[in-house]
Amino acid sequence: MTAEKNPILFGRTAGLSEKVNNFCPGCLHGIAQRLVAESIDRLGLIGQTVGITPVGCAVIAYEFYSCDMVQAAHGRAPAVATGLKRARPENTIFTYQGDGDLASIGMAETIHAATRGENITVIFINNAIYGMTGGQLAPTSLPGQITQTSPYGRDVKVAGNPIRVCELLSSLDGVALAQRVTVNSPSNVRKAGKAIRKAFEYQNEGLGFTIVEILTTCPTNWGLAPNKALGWLEDNLIPYYPLGVYKDIKAGE
Amino acid sequence: MAKVTVSIEYCKGCGLCVQFCDQEIMQLNTEVITQKGYHPAHCVDQESCNACLNCAMMCPDVAITIER
Numbered sequence: 001m002t003a004e005k006n007p008i009l010f011g012r013t014a015g016l017s018e019k020v021n022n023f024c025p026g027c028l029h030g031i032a033q034r035l036v037a038e039s040i041d042r043l044g045l046i047g048q049t050v051g052i053t054p055v056g057c058a059v060i061a062y063e064f065y066s067c068d069m070v071q072a073a074h075g076r077a078p079a080v081a082t083g084l085k086r087a088r089p090e091n092t093i094f095t096y097q098g099d100g101d102l103a104s105i106g107m108a109e110t111i112h113a114a115t116r117g118e119n120i121t122v123i124f125i126n127n128a129i130y131g132m133t134g135g136q137l138a139p140t141s142l143p144g145q146i147t148q149t150s151p152y153g154r155d156v157k158v159a160g161n162p163i164r165v166c167e168l169l170s171s172l173d174g175v176a177l178a179q180r181v182t183v184n185s186p187s188n189v190r191k192a193g194k195a196i197r198k199a200f201e202y203q204n205e206g207l208g209f210t211i212v213e214i215l216t217t218c219p220t221n222w223g224l225a226p227n228k229a230l231g232w233l234e235d236n237l238i239p240y241y242p243l244g245v246y247k248d249i250k251a252g253e
Numbered sequence: 254m255a256k257v258t259v260s261i262e263y264c265k266g267c268g269l270c271v272q273f274c275d276q277e278i279m280q281l282n283t284e285v286i287t288q289k290g291y292h293p294a295h296c297v298d299q300e301s302c303n304a305c306l307n308c309a310m311m312c313p314d315v316a317i318t319i320e321r
Contacts, residue, residue, distance in 0.1 A: 009255060010309040010319040021314060025291065026267030030313025186273060186310040219267075226267040 015041035019063050026226020028216035029057055029125060031183040032192070036096065036123055037065055039196045043204075049092040050084055052077040054101035057131040061096055075106020078113035081120040092203060094121040100130045103139040103163050110169070117174025117208040121199045124165060124211055127218040128237055135221030139163045142240055147221070162240065166213045170246035176208035178246040182215040182238065184230045207249060215241060255304035256320045257296040263316035266291030270308035270317065276301045279308055 015037025023029045040049045049067040053059060055074040062069030072080040077095035085093045102110050102124050113120065129147055130136040136149045140162050144153040154162075170178040177199055181192040192214055199210035215237050217229035224232055245251065257279075259270075264287060271279045271294060278298040287293050294316075296302065302319075309317040 007321050008318065009304055009321060010306050010317065012315050012318070016315060020263055020289075023313060025265035025313075026269060027313055030315065031311065034313075034315050186305075186307045189310045226269055227272045230269075230272075 013038045013041045015039075015046055015066055017064055017066050021064050022060060023057060024220045026217070026219045026229065027057070027131075028127075028183050028214075031189055032123065032125055032214045032216060033058070033061060033064060033096070035183070035189070035193045035196050036094065038193060039200055040067060040092070043197065043200055045092045045200065045204075048090065049094065050088070052080050052084070052093070052095040054095070054097040054106075056098035056101050058096055058098060058125070059132065075101050075104070076109055077101065077106065078109040078118070078120065078122060081122075082113055082116075082118045085118060085120050089119070092121075092200060094123060094200070094203075096123045097125065098131065099124070099126045099128065099138045099140040099165075100133070103165055107139075107163075110165075111172070114169045114209045114211070115172045115174045117176075119203055119206055119208060120210075121203045122209070122211040123196065123199075124213040125216050126165070126213055126237075126241065127216045128162075129218050129221045131218050131221055135218070140165070140241075142236055145236075164241060166211065166241075166246040169209075169211055172209075174209050175211065175247050176202045176249045177210040177212070179211075179248070180213040180215065180241060180243050180246065182233065182243060184215070184217070184233050202250070213241075215243075254300055255302045256299055257302055257308065258318045258320070259294050259296070260316045260318070261285065261287045261293040263314045264291065264293035265289060265314055266293055267313065268294070269311045269313065270294050273307040273311045275305060275307060276303060278302060
């Protein structure tokens with residue numbers, strides 16, 4: 001009986017296009033992207049969602065979603081999302097940005113969109129390094145982390161300290177949801193999917209700015225095999241960027 | 254028992270499904286080379302699959318389909 005109901009336990013979601021993604025083997029970007037696509041599919045929003053892709057590894061992500069997509073200038077995805085949401089408030093708008101895009105060149109747009117309480121969802125991919133450009137130091141690189149532009153490790157006296165984006169944005173009144181998740185294990189993938197769905201639901205209820213920060217790996221630029229990169233994420237990234245809900249205006253209900 | 258299919262069009266041979274399979278029935282198939290030049294993953298023992306979906310959850314390329 002059950003076999004007749006739905007023989008497929010897991011398959012490609014309708015939120016993704018048929019294209020093979022451009023990410024390196026073992027890059028967790030693909031999981032994050034799948035979770036976003038699954039969320040808009042499960043919430044029945046494919047026809048009314050517009051996504052905004054950043055500059056970075058996900059720059060051609062408009063090829064991989066089956067919803068409408070816009071490609072923004074470097075870091076300006078929240079500004080483009082603001083315009084889209086104000087012009088088409090009935091649509092669900094999300095941005096998909098990496099740490100170089102959101103936390104470096106786009107920090108002003110991010111903070112001001114958040115403090116204005118723009119009713120958009122930001123999916124923030126934090127892998128502590130610039131991926132597409134070849135592994136340079138990002139604002140989120142850890143102290144002592146070796147990158148192309150910090151070959152002796154990040155010296156905080158010279159390069160400053162990393163930015164914890166969720167903690168920073170959680171202090172702003174316009175933010176409805178700020179949550180940090182990761183996708184390094186099947187259970188964490190499920191939790192991340194729930195967080196993304198919650199962010200979209202908050203947006204559709206008109207509660208304000210929602211951000212879900214996803215800690216991911218960059219096996220290529222970390223110089224680690226995909227399975228070793230998961231261990232590095234767990235040992236180094238999660239202690240510095242603790243997982244959890246930093247702001248949830250409905251948490252008391 | 255469930256049927257695990259890995260699309261060699263999507264699979265990039267990263268091996269995360271191999272690492273997270275509790276039944277240890279996922280392996281990289283070194284006899285096959287995909288169009289992109291990777292050894293794709295495959296299920297070596299369909300009978301032992303308990304449909305936990307761990308491999309599909311961890312597949313960055315959404316290459317895995319699991320059927321009853």
